[in-house]
Amino acid sequence: MTVSQPLLPYSRPIVDEDDIAAVVAFLRSGAPMTDGPAVDVFEADLAKVCGANEAIACSSGTTALHLMMLALGVKAGDQVIVPTVTFLATANAARYVGADVIFADVDPTTALMTPETFEAAIRRGTPGKIKAAIPVHMNGQCCDMRGIVAIAKAHNIAVVEDACHALGGTYPGNESVPVGGLPDVAGACFSFHPVKAFATGEGGAITCADPKLAETLRILRCHGMEKNYDDPVMKEFTHASDGTPNPWFYEMPELGWNFRLSDMQCVLGSSQLKKLPGWLARRAELMGRYEKALKPLAPVIQPIRRVGGNPGWHLNAVLVDFPQIGMERAHFVTRLKAEGVGVGVQYLPVHLQPYYQGLYGRQAFPGAETYYAKCVSLPLFPAMADADVDRVVAAVRKVSGL
Ligand SMILES: *Cc1c(COP(=O)(O)O)cnc(C)c1O
Numbered sequence: 297m298t299v300s301q302p303l304l305p306y307s308r309p310i311v312d313e314d315d316i317a318a319v320v321a322f323l324r325s326g327a328p329m330t331d332g333p334a335v336d337v338f339e340a341d342l343a344k345v346c347g348a349n350e351a352i353a354c355s356s357g358t359t360a361l362h363l364m365m366l367a368l369g370v371k372a373g374d375q376v377i378v379p380t381v382t383f384l385a386t387a388n389a390a391r392y393v394g395a396d397v398i399f400a401d402v403d404p405t406t407a408l409m410t411p412e413t414f415e416a417a418i419r420r421g422t423p424g425k426i427k428a429a430i431p432v433h434m435n436g437q438c439c440d441m442r443g444i445v446a447i448a449k450a451h452n453i454a455v456v457e458d459a460c461h462a463l464g465g466t467y468p469g470n471e472s473v474p475v476g477g478l479p480d481v482a483g484a485c486f487s488f489h490p491v492k493a494f495a496t497g498e499g500g501a502i503t504c505a506d507p508k509l510a511e512t513l514r515i516l517r518c519h520g521m522e523k524n525y526d527d528p529v530m531k532e533f534t535h536a537s538d539g540t541p542n543p544w545f546y547e548m549p550e551l552g553w554n555f556r557l558s559d560m561q562c563v564l565g566s567s568q569l570k571k572l573p574g575w576l577a578r579r580a581e582l583m584g585r586y587e588k589a590l591k592p593l594a595p596v597i598q599p600i601r602r603v604g605g606n607p608g609w610h611l612n613a614v615l616v617d618f619p620q621i622g623m624e625r626a627h628f629v630t631r632l633k634a635e636g637v638g639v640g641v642q643y644l645p646v647h648l649q650p651y652y653q654g655l656y657g658r659q660a661f662p663g664a665e666t667y668y669a670k671c672v673s674l675p676l677f678p679a680m681a682d683a684d685v686d687r688v689v690a691a692v693r694k695v696s697g698l
Contacts, residue, residue, distance in 0.1 A: 301636035304675040304684055306611070309495040310575065318567040322560060330558045331518075338562035339501070341569050345464065346484070347477030348503035350510035353562060354517050357460045357487025359555040360500040361389035361430065364456045364483055366553075367512045370395050370427045377417045377429040377453070379409035380645040380664045386430050386458045387646045398426065399647045399659060404666035405601040407434040407613070411443030413663065418451055428454045428482070433462035435600060435642075436579075436607040438475060441467055445480050457484035460500075463493040464576045465608030475608060476503035483509065488561075493575070493608060494568035496561040520552025575678040579609040582680055586612060589689040593698045596620045600671075611642055612676035618669070621696045625672070628695060635691035640673035 327334065335353055343351035354360050370376060372394030378387045380399040387397045400409045400417035409431050418426060429448055431439040441457075448455045462475045463486050476484040486492075488499030504510055515522055523546050525534050530547045557565075587599055600613045618625055629639055645664040646652060674688055692698075 301687070303633065303636050303638050304680070304688065305638040305677075306640040306673045306675050307491040308677045308679065309490040310571070310677075310679055311495070312571070315564055315567045318563050319560060322563040328559055330556060332559040334559035334562040334566070335557065338557075338565045338569075341566050342486075342501055343503060345474065345476075345569060345572065346503045347474040348484075349505050350503065350507060351476075352502045352504070352510055352513045352517065353557040353565070354500050354502065354513075354555045355557055356498050356555075357458075357485055357489065357492075357500040358385040358389065359517070359553070360485035360487070360502045361385055361456070361458065362392045362553075363513050363516055363555060364485060364502060365389050365393045365395070365428065366516050367509055368428055368454050368456070368482060373425065374427040375421045375425045377414065377421065377426060378646070379407075379413070379430075379432050379434075380647040380661050381407045381434060381643055381667055382432040382458065382646060383460070383643055384646060384649070386432055387652065389430070390428075395427070396655075397646075397652065399652075399656075399661065400429075401661040401663040402434075402667060403601075404663040405615070406437060406603055407600065407664075407667045407671070408432075408437060408439045408603065409444070411440055411447055414444055414447055418447070418453075426451065426453050428456055430456045430458050432458040432460075433465070433475065434611075435613045436461050436465055436610040437600075437603050438462055438465060438467045438605050438607070440469075440603075441478060441481070442469065445478075449480075455481040457481055459484040460487040460489075460492060461610035462608050464572050466606040468604035471606060479505045482506075483513075488565060488568075493610065494565070494572055496557065496565045496568070499557050499561050499565060501557075516550070516552045517555040518552060519554060520548045520550045521546045522549065576608050578678040578680075579676060580607075582676060582678075582682075582685055583609050583612060585682060585685045586614075586674065586676075586689065589685060590614065590692075593693065593696070596698060597692065597696060609676065611640070611673040613642065613671050613673050615667070615670040616672055616696070621698070623696070628672070631695045632691055635695065637688050637691045638675060641668075641671060642673050644668065 374395040376390035401413040483504035488496040
């Protein structure tokens, strides 16, 4: 088979000349390469976009989730509720601190954990042991956070949003609040991996409302080191006998990690972030064009259900009835690739992974399994042209025979 046109991937980052210039200028400046002022600037920029009091930059979306588990004191013997349709990292964060994962099912038309599937997961957990829940804003659409937070409050469960797909969006029924700016959750986690809304190579962040939690997160991302001269545990190490402070003093009351994001990456992040609104607007435009072009293919091929809000569209997930088109997904994907269209399948439900089956046995989540059987992510990135959308939909029609 010949590829007549260059492959359109399902996602691709944009690195502009001004991003490159910002990084080069930083490297020439001699500014600190880590722990420097560029981190504070990036954190302030991100907090503003998310309408949050605090943003804490870290080395990835995965370490953002891990830090939140640590900062909330989630530990061995505790339980954390995680929807099973997500990237591995959401569930793994609970395991890093020794907690057990209680998987929640998802809506088969959106892949979102709902108040109902959340409650069902709570019923399968152990009362008093469920310390946190991590709803995932799949594809860029947000979960019903009003419903989820109300249930979480009633059960004394902390809510950590996995917002790795949803930066720059708003909530359904709460359109004035940007994702990451909810005051009544513990915090929201973001990723700046190159497939996400903007890229720093690897990178991540947490936004939160509580300055004390932010302080804890910053200490944990840097080995657990504190410069606590006022109320130290190691009292005799802080000062000389005449009261002159020991400038090298630090102490580690709790075990921490090195999960920092470097200044060079923060400079790139601040530069990329300036363009986020334009990129998201372009993503929304492309989604609108897809929606129109895909209409004649319904109900065999159709977009995931729209829940409202202003999604920061990350993935363009469509649901395909493969038995109806008489083709297995692998063949559909291979033939689309031959037409120059790269697609993704997000995600294999996490409860089916051998590691999790080894821990909890084979569980059944009908919503997740239905979604997984149908989902395909078609190309979506801001540098796509309108003609690219038309080309993708034409290829989908050709391959599916619709
Ligand atoms: C990308 C992603 C992560 C992990 O982010 P990294 O920066 O790759 O560590 C976690 N959860 C979801 C839903 C993601 O898409």
